[in-house]
Amino acid sequence: xxxxFGLRFVxxxxxxxxxxxxxxxxxxxxFQHGLAPxxxxxxxxxxxxALYLTVLIxxxxxxxxxxxxxxxxxxxxxxxxxxxxxxxxxIDLPFAVSPIVxxxxxxxLYGRQGWFGGWLTAHGIQIIFALPSMVLAxxxxxxxxxxxxxxxxxxEIGDEQEQAASTLGASSWQTFWRITLPSIxxxxxxxxxxxxxxxxxxxxxxxxxxxKIAGQTATLTIQVExxxxxxxxxxxYTASLVLAVLALLxxxxxxxxxxxxxx
Amino acid sequence: MAIxxxxxxxxxxDFVALDDVSLDVAGGSLTALLGPSGxxxxxxxxxxxxxxxxxxxxxxxxxxxxxxxxxxxxxxxxVFQHYAAFKHLSVRDNVAFGLSIRKRPKxxxxxRVDDLLHLVQLDxxxxxxxxxxxxxxxxxxxxxRALAVEPKVLLLDEPFGALDANVRKDLRRWLRRLHxxxxxxxxxxxHDQEEAMxxxxxxxxxNRGAIEQIGRPRELYEQPGNEFVxxxxxxxxxxxxxxxxxxxxxxxxxxxxxxxEATVKRVTYLGFEVRVEMLLPNGRRLWAQATREAAEGVQPxxxxxxxxxxxxxxxxxxxxxxxxxxxxxxDDPAADNPWWDRRVVMEVHHQG
Numbered sequence: 001x002x003x004x005f006g007l008r009f010v011x012x013x014x015x016x017x018x019x020x021x022x023x024x025x026x027x028x029x030x031f032q033h034g035l036a037p038x039x040x041x042x043x044x045x046x047x048x049x050a051l052y053l054t055v056l057i058x059x060x061x062x063x064x065x066x067x068x069x070x071x072x073x074x075x076x077x078x079x080x081x082x083x084x085x086x087x088x089x090x091i092d093l094p095f096a097v098s099p100i101v102x103x104x105x106x107x108x109l110y111g112r113q114g115w116f117g118g119w120l121t122a123h124g125i126q127i128i129f130a131l132p133s134m135v136l137a138x139x140x141x142x143x144x145x146x147x148x149x150x151x152x153x154x155x156e157i158g159d160e161q162e163q164a165a166s167t168l169g170a171s172s173w174q175t176f177w178r179i180t181l182p183s184i185x186x187x188x189x190x191x192x193x194x195x196x197x198x199x200x201x202x203x204x205x206x207x208x209x210x211x212k213i214a215g216q217t218a219t220l221t222i223q224v225e226x227x228x229x230x231x232x233x234x235x236x237y238t239a240s241l242v243l244a245v246l247a248l249l250x251x252x253x254x255x256x257x258x259x260x261x262x263x
Numbered sequence: 264m265a266i267x268x269x270x271x272x273x274x275x276x277d278f279v280a281l282d283d284v285s286l287d288v289a290g291g292s293l294t295a296l297l298g299p300s301g302x303x304x305x306x307x308x309x310x311x312x313x314x315x316x317x318x319x320x321x322x323x324x325x326x327x328x329x330x331x332x333x334x335x336x337x338x339x340x341x342v343f344q345h346y347a348a349f350k351h352l353s354v355r356d357n358v359a360f361g362l363s364i365r366k367r368p369k370x371x372x373x374x375r376v377d378d379l380l381h382l383v384q385l386d387x388x389x390x391x392x393x394x395x396x397x398x399x400x401x402x403x404x405x406x407x408r409a410l411a412v413e414p415k416v417l418l419l420d421e422p423f424g425a426l427d428a429n430v431r432k433d434l435r436r437w438l439r440r441l442h443x444x445x446x447x448x449x450x451x452x453x454h455d456q457e458e459a460m461x462x463x464x465x466x467x468x469x470n471r472g473a474i475e476q477i478g479r480p481r482e483l484y485e486q487p488g489n490e491f492v493x494x495x496x497x498x499x500x501x502x503x504x505x506x507x508x509x510x511x512x513x514x515x516x517x518x519x520x521x522x523x524e525a526t527v528k529r530v531t532y533l534g535f536e537v538r539v540e541m542l543l544p545n546g547r548r549l550w551a552q553a554t555r556e557a558a559e560g561v562q563p564x565x566x567x568x569x570x571x572x573x574x575x576x577x578x579x580x581x582x583x584x585x586x587x588x589x590x591x592x593x594d595d596p597a598a599d600n601p602w603w604d605r606r607v608v609m610e611v612h613h614q615g
């Protein structure tokens with residue numbers, strides 16, 4: 001009896017300390033001086049632009065990585081080809097590489113002194129210190145999540161249902177859309193949650209490639225850093241809170257997409 | 264011919280699954296592909312369905328060459344051992360799947376699904392999900408689903424393998440009755456010889472990627488072509504080169520001129536029949552299947568008198584057809600040794 005309570009206490013205590021305490025403090029500190037300073041911070045042009053950039057980048061990155069993730073998972077599980085294990089290892093590369101290094105390599109590729117730099121400048125295309133590089137960096141760091149969530153689900157359900165569908169006359173697309181996709185909903189949902197969370201919270205790579213130009217190439221995470229360095233604590237806390245809210249909205253949305261019987 | 268396959272070869276790496284197999288299946292028949300694991304029976308079925316591509320050979324269904332057609336276009340119904348139910352769809356939507364792919368009008372689909380559910384005795388379960396059905400119900404749903412699109416050919420891959428023994432027996436008979444009503448050319452794969460004998464018109468026995476023999480159940484049982492077929496369809500005593508079925512051995516308590524002595528070693532009661540294990544004078548062991556009446560007085564240690572009502576011999580190579588010896592209980596008096604101690608020497612016929 002005591003042991004059972006003891007274990008729960010330890011687990012809850014751990015979560016409280018590591019997870020809930022920091023989040024609660026952010027919430028408390030944000031509204032420490034009342035509602036007015038928060039409302040004021042939200043209305044700053046730099047803040048609004050940062051919010052816009054974060055949401056825009058996430059709305060581009062998440063669908064891209066979801067589609068890519070599902071296709072790649074299908075290829076990895078249902079097909080044999082030479083170099084398959086290499087592909088699988090490459091998918092995990094973003095986990096192994098530090099985001100700062102990711103940012104740096106993008107600069108080395110697309111920056112003015114970079115490999116493609118001359119060609120890009122000649123054609124008037126700006127990648128580094130602009131939106132394209134920020135999107136590329138965020139795509140890279142959040143790439144593996146959907147793939148890694150969907151692969152085990154595909155393994156588990158096997159391909160017999162898909163075979164049955166084809167004997168009943170379904171084309172590959174019809175089989176995918178009506179049988180495979182509904183079966184992997186849970187994996188896709190979790191993958192999307194993780195991808196979104198990673199994209200929202202991306203800091204290291206994006207800060208290198210964006211140049212952190214306030215009002216132009218600063219995302220919400222960068223905004224948190226900038227505000228903090230300028231001693232604008234309310235601004236920093238407000239940006240953090242908004243990030244947390246965005247993440248929670250994603251979780252709720254995906255809960256609707258997941259099949260009911262799982263939890 | 265509803266299905267013809269010519270010279271099908273299929274290898275999985277080094278493993279030869281199908282070794283130049285050819286077969287004709289008559290329209291409207293119920294055929295069993297019977298054999299042990301690894302015999303190639305499931306592979307052959309899947310090649311016919313288009314779920315496996317053969318390395319070489321042809322598949323012809325209803326007169327049309329289907330070899331290059333994908334499964335999707337062959338219009339064959341397929342039933343899987345583990346049901347392959349669409350878990351996220353209701354029973355109704357499962358059965359309707361093929362029809363909705365073909366874009367039939369909703370009212371037509373609804374009527375047809377209701378008819379089929381009635382046929383497979385799943386009325387009232389249309390709105391349930393497969394996870395809420397028993398194994399037998401799921402398999403009946405799978406059958407209804409396969410039949411919904413009126414396939415030319417119905418293929419079943421060990422359809423009752425995942426079910427309890429009683430459910431299996433019930434569904435087996437039910438499949439036979441269904442076939443008698445619907446007359447769709449049906450081929451099913453099984454490793455259970457009792458199932459094949461009970462259900463099929465024609466049995467195709469396979470072993471190691473090749474067809475051993477084809478025939479009606481009774482023909483195969485009484486005139487097996489080789490030792491493998493004889494041994495697969497029923498129990499066999501092998502005495503040197505001679506094969507005797509346990510139920511062809513008659514046990515008498517006293518000699519009658521054509522019997523030989525044997526010492527009873529063990530008697531086992533199996534309810535409806537009795538199994539008697541004996542030792543022959545030449546040291547070989549023999550077991551007989553007897554009725555309870557015939558086994559009266561047979562005790563371990565007792566000397567009894569046995570004769571064979573029928574026996575078959577294999578040639579010394581072990582290949583080639585079996586030769587009947589000792590028919591109707593009468594052994595060949597000119598033979599040098601009795602049936603239970605005979606070494607058979609056959610002439611070797613050279614293939615011209």
